[in-house]
Amino acid sequence: MILKKLNDRGIRGLEVLLEATRQGATLETPLALLTEDDLTESVPQDVEFDIQVFDSRLDLAGFINSLLVKAKVDDDLNDIGLWAWLGAAFLDSTCPQGADGTRKPGRDYRHIATNNWRDFYRHLTRGPVRILRLFKDRPDAASIVLCQHPQSPGDFVEQLASRQERITNPAIIEAANHLYFDRETGKPKRGASPNWRKPGTLRRFSDILDQLDLTYDLYSMSAGNLVGLLPHEFSTYAGGKTFESD
Numbered sequence: 001m002i003l004k005k006l007n008d009r010g011i012r013g014l015e016v017l018l019e020a021t022r023q024g025a026t027l028e029t030p031l032a033l034l035t036e037d038d039l040t041e042s043v044p045q046d047v048e049f050d051i052q053v054f055d056s057r058l059d060l061a062g063f064i065n066s067l068l069v070k071a072k073v074d075d076d077l078n079d080i081g082l083w084a085w086l087g088a089a090f091l092d093s094t095c096p097q098g099a100d101g102t103r104k105p106g107r108d109y110r111h112i113a114t115n116n117w118r119d120f121y122r123h124l125t126r127g128p129v130r131i132l133r134l135f136k137d138r139p140d141a142a143s144i145v146l147c148q149h150p151q152s153p154g155d156f157v158e159q160l161a162s163r164q165e166r167i168t169n170p171a172i173i174e175a176a177n178h179l180y181f182d183r184e185t186g187k188p189k190r191g192a193s194p195n196w197r198k199p200g201t202l203r204r205f206s207d208i209l210d211q212l213d214l215t216y217d218l219y220s221m222s223a224g225n226l227v228g229l230l231p232h233e234f235s236t237y238a239g240g241k242t243f244e245s246d
Contacts, residue, residue: 001034001089003047003071005081010039014088014112018105026101030088041081045072054093057153058139058146061128064090068129077130080113086125087111093150094124121161124150131161134168141170141223144177147186155193156180159206165218166209174223175230176205179237192237199233 006014013033021027029051033039047070054060064086068076076082087094087110094111095103105111109119113126121127128146135142145157145167153161160176161167180192180202193202212218212229227238 004040006084021103043071047071057128061132083113083126141174144181171223175226200236
């Protein structure tokens, strides 16, 4: 497979395919859509690769990011055609087939990127790549938003990546990682993200961040300092320990 991008016609073709899957049609990896000259455009540097299936957002992001570095694509996060092509190429990771051969793609913005910030982070290939790049020197510090299956980002990604002032603040993400990521299981700690605001959980963390932001410059803080400002209710998830850098 040669890395490419979809043109406008190709994007419309992907929209049609996604709608068909929502109606119950089976869909293999759409190779014709990815390779036809009248549906695609070239990127600056040809990169040949084998499409793989990934079980985590981190592994998917690492693979895609390495492709894009080799392809010498500039300002690629805003390239709708590029991310639509990647969305189609990695459907087996982000939208795997069920036993009956059908897929559950969800809304188009999960596979066809937009430049609307409300949906920017929801794209299932671009979203994790962006986070990986923000934490390129220490990706483990962002495990709490990269450990999930590519198909199911979940509540931690929704709560932390949906607001630019949070996902771009290393202290906030590293503090959340310290509180809620279970190193033994490689997943978020059980019970850390209920739908209601249980003391010490993710949604309470979000509430406290809003309060602290009124008084403190959160961008200037370290993760350790931020954890130190949290109320006692968070000690359950901190394990009663002081902050230690990941």
